[in-house]
Amino acid sequence: MDVGMLWLDDDKKRPFAEKVRRAAEYYKDKYGRFPTTCMVNLSVSDQEKSVDKINVLPTQSVLPHYFWLGIVE
Secondary structure, eight states: OOSOEEEEOOOTTSOHHHHHHHHHHHHHHHHSSOOSEEEEEGGGTTSOSEETTEEEEEETTSOTTEEEEEOOO
């Protein structure tokens, strides 16, 4: 994924899946379609591998508490 939207959610009380859903809803409102991929920091690699139809990919290139959403064709 080369282009995407970066989303910050550092609320410790909010569940991981809800964070991804909120970011995806904002993405849809802004760009008109749902993202297919959400890249997150490796520190959350023990979380779900997908949320709804969004693939969650842990990577070192995304800072903690950030979500990089976009479309992978």
